[in-house]
Amino acid sequence: MNHSLLRLLWAERGSRAFYIVLLLAAVFVPLLNLGVADGSALHVPTYTVALLGKYMCYALLAIAVDLVWGYCGILSLGHTAFFALGGYAMGMYLMRQIGARGVYGDALLPDFMVFLNWKELPWFWHGMDMFWFAMLMMLFVPGLLAYAFGWFAFRSRVTGVYLSIITQALTYALLLAFFRNEMGFGGNNGLTDFKDLLGFDLQSSGVRIALFLASAIALGLAYAACRAVIASRLGRVIEAVRDAESRARFIGYRVENVKLWVWVFSALLAAVAGALYVPQVGIINPSEFAPINAIEIVVWVAVGGRGTLYGAALGALLVNYAKTYFTAALPEVWLFALGGLFVGVTLFLPKGIVGLIAQWQTRLTKAASLKEASA
Amino acid sequence: MTASSKFRTILRAGALGLALCVGPAAAQDESPAEAPAISEIHDPATLLAALPDAGYADKQAIAEQLVQSAGAQAGPALRALLEGRLYSDANQRVVVVDGEGEGETVALRDPLSGAALGSAASAALTKIGSNNKLRKALKGLLARLDLADADPDKRLAAVNEALRNLDAPAIAALRARRDAETDSKVRDAIDVGLAVADLASDSADTRLAAVQRLSGELSPDVYNALQSLVADDGSGKRREPDERVLMAADAAIHRIDNQRALYGGVETLFFGLSLGSVLVLSAIGLAITFGVMGVINMAHGELMMLGAYTAYVMQQLMPQHITAATLLAIPMAFIVAGAAGIAIERGIVRFLYGRPLETLLATFGLSLVLQQLVRSVFSPLNRSVSTPEFMSGSLVINDALSLTWNRLYIVFFMLLVFLALQLVLKRTSLGLKVRAVSQNRAMARAMGVRSEWIDAATFGLGSGVAGVAGVALSQLTNVGPNLGQSYIIDSFMVVVFGGVGSLWGTLISGMSLGVVSKLLEPHTGAVMAKILVLVFLILFIQRRPRGLFPQKGRAAEG
Amino acid sequence: MERRNFIRSAITMAAAPLLLGLSLSAQAADTIKVGVLHSLSGTMAISETTLKDTVLMMIDEQNKKGGILGKKLEPVVVDPASNWPLFAEKARELLAKDHVDVIFGCWTSVSRKSVLPVVEELNGLLFYPVQYEGEESSRNVFYTGAAPNQQAIPAVDYLMKDVGVKRWVLEGTDYVYPRTTNKILEAYLKAKGVAASDIMINYTPFGFSDWQSEVSKIKTFGSAGKKTAVVSTINGDANVPFYKELGNQKISAEDIPVVAFSVGEEELAGLDTKPLVGHLAAWNYFESIDTPANKAAIAQWHKFIKNDKRTFNDPMEATVIGFKLWVKAVEKAGTTDTTKVIDTLPGLETPNLTGGVAKVLPNHHITKPVYIGEVRDDGQFDVVWKTKSEVPGDAWSDFLPGSKDIEADWVTLKCGNYNKTTKKCSGQNF
Numbered sequence A: 001m002n003h004s005l006l007r008l009l010w011a012e013r014g015s016r017a018f019y020i021v022l023l024l025a026a027v028f029v030p031l032l033n034l035g036v037a038d039g040s041a042l043h044v045p046t047y048t049v050a051l052l053g054k055y056m057c058y059a060l061l062a063i064a065v066d067l068v069w070g071y072c073g074i075l076s077l078g079h080t081a082f083f084a085l086g087g088y089a090m091g092m093y094l095m096r097q098i099g100a101r102g103v104y105g106d107a108l109l110p111d112f113m114v115f116l117n118w119k120e121l122p123w124f125w126h127g128m129d130m131f132w133f134a135m136l137m138m139l140f141v142p143g144l145l146a147y148a149f150g151w152f153a154f155r156s157r158v159t160g161v162y163l164s165i166i167t168q169a170l171t172y173a174l175l176l177a178f179f180r181n182e183m184g185f186g187g188n189n190g191l192t193d194f195k196d197l198l199g200f201d202l203q204s205s206g207v208r209i210a211l212f213l214a215s216a217i218a219l220g221l222a223y224a225a226c227r228a229v230i231a232s233r234l235g236r237v238i239e240a241v242r243d244a245e246s247r248a249r250f251i252g253y254r255v256e257n258v259k260l261w262v263w264v265f266s267a268l269l270a271a272v273a274g275a276l277y278v279p280q281v282g283i284i285n286p287s288e289f290a291p292i293n294a295i296e297i298v299v300w301v302a303v304g305g306r307g308t309l310y311g312a313a314l315g316a317l318l319v320n321y322a323k324t325y326f327t328a329a330l331p332e333v334w335l336f337a338l339g340g341l342f343v344g345v346t347l348f349l350p351k352g353i354v355g356l357i358a359q360w361q362t363r364l365t366k367a368a369s370l371k372e373a374s375a
Numbered sequence B: 001m002t003a004s005s006k007f008r009t010i011l012r013a014g015a016l017g018l019a020l021c022v023g024p025a026a027a028q029d030e031s032p033a034e035a036p037a038i039s040e041i042h043d044p045a046t047l048l049a050a051l052p053d054a055g056y057a058d059k060q061a062i063a064e065q066l067v068q069s070a071g072a073q074a075g076p077a078l079r080a081l082l083e084g085r086l087y088s089d090a091n092q093r094v095v096v097v098d099g100e101g102e103g104e105t106v107a108l109r110d111p112l113s114g115a116a117l118g119s120a121a122s123a124a125l126t127k128i129g130s131n132n133k134l135r136k137a138l139k140g141l142l143a144r145l146d147l148a149d150a151d152p153d154k155r156l157a158a159v160n161e162a163l164r165n166l167d168a169p170a171i172a173a174l175r176a177r178r179d180a181e182t183d184s185k186v187r188d189a190i191d192v193g194l195a196v197a198d199l200a201s202d203s204a205d206t207r208l209a210a211v212q213r214l215s216g217e218l219s220p221d222v223y224n225a226l227q228s229l230v231a232d233d234g235s236g237k238r239r240e241p242d243e244r245v246l247m248a249a250d251a252a253i254h255r256i257d258n259q260r261a262l263y264g265g266v267e268t269l270f271f272g273l274s275l276g277s278v279l280v281l282s283a284i285g286l287a288i289t290f291g292v293m294g295v296i297n298m299a300h301g302e303l304m305m306l307g308a309y310t311a312y313v314m315q316q317l318m319p320q321h322i323t324a325a326t327l328l329a330i331p332m333a334f335i336v337a338g339a340a341g342i343a344i345e346r347g348i349v350r351f352l353y354g355r356p357l358e359t360l361l362a363t364f365g366l367s368l369v370l371q372q373l374v375r376s377v378f379s380p381l382n383r384s385v386s387t388p389e390f391m392s393g394s395l396v397i398n399d400a401l402s403l404t405w406n407r408l409y410i411v412f413f414m415l416l417v418f419l420a421l422q423l424v425l426k427r428t429s430l431g432l433k434v435r436a437v438s439q440n441r442a443m444a445r446a447m448g449v450r451s452e453w454i455d456a457a458t459f460g461l462g463s464g465v466a467g468v469a470g471v472a473l474s475q476l477t478n479v480g481p482n483l484g485q486s487y488i489i490d491s492f493m494v495v496v497f498g499g500v501g502s503l504w505g506t507l508i509s510g511m512s513l514g515v516v517s518k519l520l521e522p523h524t525g526a527v528m529a530k531i532l533v534l535v536f537l538i539l540f541i542q543r544r545p546r547g548l549f550p551q552k553g554r555a556a557e558g
Numbered sequence C: 001m002e003r004r005n006f007i008r009s010a011i012t013m014a015a016a017p018l019l020l021g022l023s024l025s026a027q028a029a030d031t032i033k034v035g036v037l038h039s040l041s042g043t044m045a046i047s048e049t050t051l052k053d054t055v056l057m058m059i060d061e062q063n064k065k066g067g068i069l070g071k072k073l074e075p076v077v078v079d080p081a082s083n084w085p086l087f088a089e090k091a092r093e094l095l096a097k098d099h100v101d102v103i104f105g106c107w108t109s110v111s112r113k114s115v116l117p118v119v120e121e122l123n124g125l126l127f128y129p130v131q132y133e134g135e136e137s138s139r140n141v142f143y144t145g146a147a148p149n150q151q152a153i154p155a156v157d158y159l160m161k162d163v164g165v166k167r168w169v170l171e172g173t174d175y176v177y178p179r180t181t182n183k184i185l186e187a188y189l190k191a192k193g194v195a196a197s198d199i200m201i202n203y204t205p206f207g208f209s210d211w212q213s214e215v216s217k218i219k220t221f222g223s224a225g226k227k228t229a230v231v232s233t234i235n236g237d238a239n240v241p242f243y244k245e246l247g248n249q250k251i252s253a254e255d256i257p258v259v260a261f262s263v264g265e266e267e268l269a270g271l272d273t274k275p276l277v278g279h280l281a282a283w284n285y286f287e288s289i290d291t292p293a294n295k296a297a298i299a300q301w302h303k304f305i306k307n308d309k310r311t312f313n314d315p316m317e318a319t320v321i322g323f324k325l326w327v328k329a330v331e332k333a334g335t336t337d338t339t340k341v342i343d344t345l346p347g348l349e350t351p352n353l354t355g356g357v358a359k360v361l362p363n364h365h366i367t368k369p370v371y372i373g374e375v376r377d378d379g380q381f382d383v384v385w386k387t388k389s390e391v392p393g394d395a396w397s398d399f400l401p402g403s404k405d406i407e408a409d410w411v412t413l414k415c416g417n418y419n420k421t422t423k424k425c426s427g428q429n430f
Helices: A001-009 A014-037 A046-071 A079-101 A111-115 A131-155 A159-178 A205-231 A231-241 A245-251 A255-281 A290-304 A307-331 A333-350 A351-374 B003-015 B024-040 B044-050 B054-084 B132-146 B150-163 B170-180 B184-198 B203-213 B220-230 B243-292 B301-319 B323-348 B356-378 B407-427 B429-437 B441-445 B451-474 B487-498 B501-524 B525-543 C001-028 C045-064 C084-095 C107-121 C150-161 C176-191 C210-220 C235-248 C266-267 C290-304 C314-333 C340-342
Strands: B086-088 B094-097 B107-111 B116-121 B394-398 B401-404 C033-037 C073-078 C100-103 C126-128 C141-143 C167-173 C199-204 C228-233 C258-260 C280-285 C349-351 C357-359 C373-376 C381-386 C406-409 C415-420
Touching: A014 A205, A014 A307, A046 A079, A046 A205, A046 A231, A046 A255, A046 A290, A046 A307, A046 C084, A079 A131, A079 A255, A079 A290, A079 C176, A131 A159, A131 A255, A159 A290, A159 B487, A159 B525, A205 A231, A205 A255, A205 A307, A231 A245, A245 A255, A290 A307, A290 A333, A290 B356, A307 A333, A307 A351, A307 B086, A307 C084, A333 B356, A351 B441, B024 B054, B024 B184, B024 B525, B044 B054, B054 B086, B054 B094, B054 B132, B086 B356, B132 B150, B132 B170, B132 B501, B150 B170, B150 B184, B170 B184, B170 C199, B203 B220, B203 B243, B220 B243, B243 B301, B243 B401, B243 B407, B243 B429, B243 B451, B243 B487, B243 B501, B243 C210, B301 B323, B301 B356, B301 B451, B301 B487, B323 B451, B356 B487, B394 B407, B401 B407, B407 B429, B407 B451, B407 B501, B407 C235, B407 C349, B429 B441, B429 B451, B429 C100, B441 B451, B451 C266, B451 C349, B487 B501, B487 B525, B501 B525, B525 C199, C033 C045, C033 C084, C045 C073, C045 C100, C045 C141, C045 C235, C045 C290, C045 C314, C073 C084, C084 C100, C100 C107, C100 C314, C107 C141, C107 C176, C107 C280, C126 C290, C126 C314, C150 C176, C150 C228, C150 C280, C150 C373, C167 C176, C176 C199, C176 C228, C210 C228, C210 C235, C235 C258, C280 C381, C314 C340, C314 C349
Parallel strands: C033 C073, C033 C100, C100 C126, C126 C141, C167 C199, C167 C228, C228 C258, C258 C280
Antiparallel strands: B086 B094, B094 B107, B107 B116, B394 B401, C280 C373, C349 C357, C373 C381, C406 C415
């Protein structure tokens, strides 16, 4: 059993490449950051570590979206909701950690509550000073939301574009709600000015490395878990639902249960990504809920290659690196480049970059076999 | 007020024989000694000559004195001052400039006699400015002059203006006019004003008669006057001592409250319908590209943006004819956005048929490109699109209800666009082919329909309608690179709620979403109203997974 | 032969940018790098692009004068794309990767809050040029825009005393600047004896465009017989439809004046101003103020941007002031070392464009004159009122219960949030 599981995880060439790259990054980035002196050509600056950590969170999010879209055929335009809710849970914990070190020195209330004259802590902020509870909430709240939403939507057989649009409505409604200052989540400014995590200073490079490693591990585990799901019997049912939902239902599978299960699992992955993302970027605010961001995630997946988990991760990495690079190198016109990239990829690379690589490989093998044949 | 200009003021005042010696700052502090100075001048020309250097408070005094001394003759000068057309020229003459003072030279007229004074370079003229307080006073003064105007509409406006600021001179003027007035409407308005004045009378009978006269009047001034009559005087007793008057006043207030509530309801409904029309307008193009063709066009908002910019460009091309430019912008926007749509269809979308979700990605990229394109061409700043004369202001139905013209026109415009689209789709051969292709592409092709051509035309049609919607939006909101993004999500919601592929569905869903959110807004606030509408939408889709008007038949399953 | 030539020239052409790049990076060691962190895309590009150009203009001018300390200035422009986490990332990139000596940037409060921890961690220097809600004083940030006491309170004073306003609508976009400003104003008005029933506070979301009901509500509130004014902290995009609706519902400035804190010359340039004439704005700068310095600055701006129609506005002046102060500080300190520049800045002065001086205070804010302007039909403002002298910026409002005991002083106390009653310095990140 164990052996077969291992083989199953190791089966695909892309997956093997993914594990190896991730492992190399997890080992060498911290080494080159802490071990090699600043100024050396091999030194990886802390700035890059923080950036890579962020990309890994995005990659995790992309995998979550790919699981539901690429394998189960549910195009979610609302995964930012789960991502941001996870982020808010982490943010609330980090806010409570500030304690009396806020600018107003109030031991209980976060700064934004003090200056808006809140007298007491809202009920949902209680307990968030405990890490385990905050992490439980980080999984519980998005999980519950995904469960409730999915339970209704899949039982009612909302599909296709309709489903996509109501997931968008979901994250849009949350965006508007979190913008409201009365909600008690800091309104537009969101939660920021974090000091430490589990007692460690967030600005120290040790904690940065730790967060980077945590993101890498989370990404690796999530990847493995998704692979396991896909390669299992359930995975085959999932793909059957994607390809011919009615037929799967007629055969006797409870389609809505399968979808619900994948949906909630994917939402939990997104929430974890959000929770890891927040301490690394230092702020969580309602714009993370923005429907446009949700579309962007889908674009990452499409650019990398829908329906292959490593493709999704690769897409997230590439698009975000392009964004980082273009916004600095071509600040005036970078949207042309990015927009052009999206159009080009959909038109010319229907299977994404992964598909392109696969095409090259087949061409190479074909050429090789031709050569052999002619020789 | 700088020291030097104050010095000049004093010099000029000296020239006037010490008649005037006031800077604006001085006016408030030291006025008792100097304010009578203005009231001693009776020559209109001298008064006018003092205007350019006077402070705002003095301008007001001068204006009042002008009315005193010159009567109706002062009207044109004061109106010019109110409208910012009164200038002082290089020779320190006070002149009126007609029309826009934008050209190189402008024609001048004498403010009092109206005689032509030749022309002058506009650069050599200095505008005689006004501020809010002065403008308000001027409006009051002009109203008093207009009470005797030949035009009954002007008299009515004058009476209403006087009503808003009912001081002793205004009451006196109304009383003087009452019996000479021939127009019944104007006389009614004067009676209302006099009744409001009578509320302060010493005689309880007069007050009672006034209250009875005012019952059913909806003007807020009347309401406030009645309210203050029955209000507490601070010691728990009500200000009005007479029981009969009190009862009558309470009844009158109750009646006004009821009527106001009714008209408030009508107003809210109108607000909802107009919001709904905006939603329908922005969604209806999408209903075609998304509903009929199955293309998720994320660049739809940017096509609207193109339409709005077309309106801007048209107005830039024809700065003297804003109305004509705006009207011409409608077909132009249709052509521009339609051509862009056809280009998008030929260049991108046609390679992606059968993969609707990938059209989403490509058009999303395209929307980024279009936004940045507009930013590069027109700058990231918002552009100013003027409102044509006929669309500004509002249709006053009564004192409690007035509907803004631009919203009214947009409701009509939306209906027009909707009807036109219905006609095109239901009554033309193009429409027939469009419907045929959307229902069964293979069969339509087999019947000899050139589906490729139809696809391009349909996409062009939807995009063109988006451009037309953009012209309408340019009258309501910002014309800038972000215009599209702020409407795209709402548009998708409307189409999905109505049922993909159904124009009627889009109409009903846009209208009902508009009305529902406006009904909610007063109770919940704008943000909560929107959230509630979204939640409602999510729940509704659970009940009816294919929207209000689902497409029936096999094609719908695709 | 021909072909070889072609290849050679192609190679040279391809290599030229490379060589250029090399020479640029070689030269970079001898320049002072100035980071520009303003959104060039996304929702905030409307406002922030102009500030980027302003910084570039100032750098250009300084370089024509020979730079600072004998070194040329080199701008490093990045685009945080109106995306708040991206602001933090870009700030880190500017400081850690490009090693800039100073950053001019941010517009929204949330972008500043996002950048703040990064700037403090890496000991950067940020000049923030926009009016904001106060309640902050960081060692590494200099606030050259107005604090609430330099804009909101004088404006309300004017309306109360000169216009005789008795009833108040505080209308704002729902985010931290309006919330805080309105909290302060509410406390201030109540302290001046305004009854709670004469104050209406209302918030709308960002980019709100359907103002029908809101304006109708204001109209009803304002028709109660007392002089009413609207204090608007409506943000950017929502203003155009707001004013259009005011005009259409026939609410004129004479009846219910609107005093805005976020509507300046540039916003008006995107608006049909006819229905707005007479409405008010409170700023620390107006383009129409006739001083030689102001004229020169506007002329320089038109020349730089190659467009005579472009407007000049308050945040641009604040950028100019911040830049001049930084140049002075670097010259005085003889180095661009952040710590030394930060210590040199308090006490430095530079003339405002509209007269008077901007002096850096120990709380890292500056002194500013306050003007009230009425909108003219040409999109400019007539100044109808101004403060007698410059008002010193107050980081912590005296009208909020939480912050009235807090003081910022980086010269003697070395603290941004010093509690005067508990004598404790709270919440410092270093």
